[in-house]
Structures are given as structure tokens and as C-alpha cells.
Amino acid sequence: MTQVLCGQVLTYATSPFDGAPTEAVQMHESVAFRDGMIVGVGTRAEMMALDPGAQVTDYGDRLIMAGFVDAHVHYPQTAIIASWGKRLLDWLNSYTFPEEMRFGDATYAGMIAERYLDTVQANGTTSVCSYCTVHRTSVDAFMTAAQTRGMRVVAGKSTMNRNAPDGLCDTVASAEADNQALIDRWHGIDRLSYAITPRFSPTSTREQLDMLGALWSANPTCLMQTHLSEQTDEIAWVKSLFPEARDYLDTYEAHGLLGPGAIYGHAIHLEPRERDRLKETGASLVHCPTSNTFIGSGLFDMAGLMAEGQRIGLATDTGGGSSFSMLRTMAAAYEIGQLTGTPLHAAQLLWLATVGSARSLRMQDKIGNLAPGLEADLIVLDLKSTPAIAFRAERAEDLWEAIFPTIMMGDDRAVHAVWVNGVRRVARTAQ
Ligand code: GUN
Ligand code: ZN
Numbered sequence: 342m343t344q345v346l347c348g349q350v351l352t353y354a355t356s357p358f359d360g361a362p363t364e365a366v367q368m369h370e371s372v373a374f375r376d377g378m379i380v381g382v383g384t385r386a387e388m389m390a391l392d393p394g395a396q397v398t399d400y401g402d403r404l405i406m407a408g409f410v411d412a413h414v415h416y417p418q419t420a421i422i423a424s425w426g427k428r429l430l431d432w433l434n435s436y437t438f439p440e441e442m443r444f445g446d447a448t449y450a451g452m453i454a455e456r457y458l459d460t461v462q463a464n465g466t467t468s469v470c471s472y473c474t475v476h477r478t479s480v481d482a483f484m485t486a487a488q489t490r491g492m493r494v495v496a497g498k499s500t501m502n503r504n505a506p507d508g509l510c511d512t513v514a515s516a517e518a519d520n521q522a523l524i525d526r527w528h529g530i531d532r533l534s535y536a537i538t539p540r541f542s543p544t545s546t547r548e549q550l551d552m553l554g555a556l557w558s559a560n561p562t563c564l565m566q567t568h569l570s571e572q573t574d575e576i577a578w579v580k581s582l583f584p585e586a587r588d589y590l591d592t593y594e595a596h597g598l599l600g601p602g603a604i605y606g607h608a609i610h611l612e613p614r615e616r617d618r619l620k621e622t623g624a625s626l627v628h629c630p631t632s633n634t635f636i637g638s639g640l641f642d643m644a645g646l647m648a649e650g651q652r653i654g655l656a657t658d659t660g661g662g663s664s665f666s667m668l669r670t671m672a673a674a675y676e677i678g679q680l681t682g683t684p685l686h687a688a689q690l691l692w693l694a695t696v697g698s699a700r701s702l703r704m705q706d707k708i709g710n711l712a713p714g715l716e717a718d719l720i721v722l723d724l725k726s727t728p729a730i731a732f733r734a735e736r737a738e739d740l741w742e743a744i745f746p747t748i749m750m751g752d753d754r755a756v757h758a759v760w761v762n763g764v765r766r767v768a769r770t771a772q
């Protein structure tokens with residue numbers, strides 16, 4: 342059956358980083374979808390003309406837009422989010438690695454995967470790109486939970502063979518066999534896809550990086566995700582482990598792990614050569630603002646990187662990041678923009694959390710916007726979800742002033758409804 346949702350429907354015609362931010366946006370009365378695909382945006386009458394028997398849900402003055410796309414997360418870190426007081430390398434050893442050891446247990450992995458995906462859906466996130474642990478069970482659990490929820494997700498087994506506990510290390514041969522088995526089992530099934538996932542260069546030998554590079558060229562429709570230039574201590578460590586490398590990016594490039602479809606999380610302390618190569622190869626960078634402040638990593642150069650035409654997404658980096666919410670993540674991106682002298686417009690923040698992240702995953706032809714032919718992942722945001730936000734929004738003189746308080750102060754209470762693949766999955770009230 343065709344569904345028609347009415348409200349303030351927000352779509353992007355172009356990038357709000359290319360000209361006046363608000364000119365990139367088009368507002369409509371309604372959106373229509375059928376069998377999981379969007380069939381139209383326009384006036385209510387136009388949408389009803391597509392199918393006079395359509396079921397209509399009127400969301401009043403609420404904002405209807407594409408679901409959020411979180412381009413870099415670690416679902417296995419759900420239970421250790423907000424762990425106190427460490428910087429990256431100590432944080433990994435103290436909190437992350439002990440927790441990740443538990444994911445060889447299929448029951449535990451399944452419980453966390455379900456809890457994680459339910460939490461992000463309640464926060465308006467309809468797609469994520471996740472790291473799993475070294476264990477095949479951790480990927481199976483995540484893909485199964487996403488498949489049950491009809492979500493488009495990307496995930497891959499974190500591959501490590503040094504500088505991590507034995508229980509989280511594989512070998513070159515076992516990593517190759519596991520990755521290939523997981524690609525065969527999950528990649529391209531329903532809305533699931535696989536990302537080859539070297540955790541970061543310090544935890545793989547050159548031989549393992551070579552193997553992953555070869556595996557990627559043998560499976561070129563897979564994405565490749567890893568970490569790049571997050572903290573200065575980490576960068577110094579990479580330099581000592583790979584003295585032959587020109588820079589951090591070169592530890593991937595030399596092993597076949599750079600190209601379109603490569604997604605690098607953080608990318609804060611980049612050298613000029615790294616920026617040039619990222620741009621030339623069409624790789625993606627993912628800004629993780631709550632993580633970069635929580636772990637104390639540094640300030641991402643959004644304005645400079647956008648100006649040079651880099652492909653950039655936005656992400657929570659749960660649980661290095663301190664939130665599951667892309668609203669909170671947009672607020673942190675705004676604050677980092679302020680600290681670097683370039684505040685982001687609300688139209689730019691919402692674009693980063695939808696179209697930008699979808700582009701970073703090379704999925705902009707499927708998700709991240711509302712247009713005929715895209716998949717029906719939509720959220721309905723209440724722009725007056727708490728008394729304080731409502732009080733502020735009442736003073737708004739235009740749409741953007743009405744939206745910005747929700748970006749800065751909103752949480753899951755602002756997420757009124759979530760439709761995934763054309764099916765309503767979250768509803769705050771009967772609608
Ligand atoms: N670098 C390598 N592993 C990780 C991780 O799990 N989180 C973050 N933030 N950085 C990393
Ligand atoms: Zn990460």
C-alpha cells in the first residue's frame with residue numbers, strides 16, 4: 342500500500358556547502374512511498390494523485406526528512422560508552438579490548454546488537470556503518486539484528502594481528518578466511534553490505550595489511566573502513582612502527598588500502614600530502630565530533646576540508662563518542678565549528694548527518710535524502726519536544742531558527758516517528 346506522510350518535508354537539491362546553505366534545501370507538503378521506495382515528494386494533492394487509495398498520516402508541523410546515517414560506529418562498545426578519563430591508546434587497552442573479548446559469545450553479541458540498533462533507531466538513525474570485533478559471531482549477530490529490522494547497514498570484522506590481546510588477534514590466514522566467509526554470507530544480502538575493516542595500522546602487520554588490500558581488490562564492491570590520524574600519540578606510534586611510510590595514510594596506501602570506497606574515521610591531524618591523496622582518490626573522511634572531544638583527540642578541519650572538495654560524513658563513533666544520537670553529534674560539530682572560527686549552518690549540519698554520510702558510504706543513490714527512487718527511510722522530528730526547546734522555538738522567525746534548538750538541545754524525545762524501508766518502527770504516539 343502507498344503511504345503518504347504530510348508535514349514539513351525537507352529535501353536537498355544540492356549541497357549546502359556549495360553556495361548559500363538554505364538554497365540547497367527544498368520544502369514540500371508531503372512524501373509518498375510504496376514497497377520500501379519513495380515514489381514522490383510534493384503537495385498533498387500531487388501525492389494523492391499517485392494513488393488515491395494511499396494511507397495518509399498527517400504529522401502537522403513536524404519536520405519529515407531522511408533518517409540519519411551514522412558513518413562510523415563500534416556497536417560492540419555499547420556497554421562501555423562514557424568510560425572515564427583515558428586517552429585513545431589507554432582507553433582501548435583499559436575499556437575497549439576487555440569488552441570486545443566478550444563477542445565470541447553469540448548470545449552476548451546478539452543481545453548487544455539488538456540493544457544497540459533499537460537505541461539508534463529510537464534516536465532517528467536508520468543506517469550505520471559499524472566495526473564489529475575480531476569474532477565472526479560479532480558480525481553474524483549484527484547483520485542478523487539489522488536484517489530483522491529492515492535496516493541498510495555496513496559492517497565488518499575488526500582485523501588485528503598485533504598490539505592487542507591474544508583473544509582479539511587473528512593471523513593473516515585466518516583473517517583472510519574469516520573475511521571471505523563473511524563477505525560470501527552477508528555482502529549484498531537484503532540491505533546489508535560488508536566493509537573490510539583493518540582496525541588501524543598499529544594493530545596489523547604489513548603482511549596482514551597486504552592481505553586485506555588484496556582481498557579488497559578481489560571484492561571491489563565492498564567498502565574499506567579504518568582509522569586515520571586521530572591522536573598525536575597514535576601518529577607518533579604509527580611512525581615508529583612504519584618508519585618507511587611517508588605519513589599515516591601511506592601505511593594504508595602502500596598496502597592497497599586507499600581508493601574510492603575507503604572510509605577513514607577521524608582524520609584530524611592530516612599532512613598536506615595526505616589531504617591531496619584523499620582528494621585525488623575520492624576516499625571519504627568521517628568527522629566524529631563527540632569522540633574527538635571526549636577522548637581529547639582534536640578539532641577536525643571541516644571548513645578547510647570541505648573547501649578543498651573532500652568527501653565527508655558525520656558519525657557518533659559510539660562508544661569512543663559519548664552519544665548514540667546524531668542530534669547530539671550535530672551539536673558537537675557545531676561547537677567544534679565555533680572553536681575553529683567557522684560555525685556550521687543548520688542546513689549544513691542536517692546535510693552532513695544524511696546526504697553527507699550517505700555519500701561517504703557511497704550510498705547516496707539509495708539513502709540520505711527523500712526523492713523518487715531512494716529507499717524509504719524517514720524520520721519525523723518534533724521541533725517542540727521539551728518545554729525549553731518549545732519555548733525557544735516559539736521565538737523562531739524562520740524554519741532554520743525553529744530547527745536549530747532541536748539540533749542543539751534535542752534528544753530521542755524529539756524523534757516522533759521512524760520509518761525504515763517503508764515500515765514504521767518507532768512511534769512516540771499512536772501515529
Ligand atoms: N582507533 C583504533 N580503534 C579505535 C576505536 O575503537 N575507537 C576509536 N575512537 N579509535 C580507534
Ligand atoms: Zn572508531
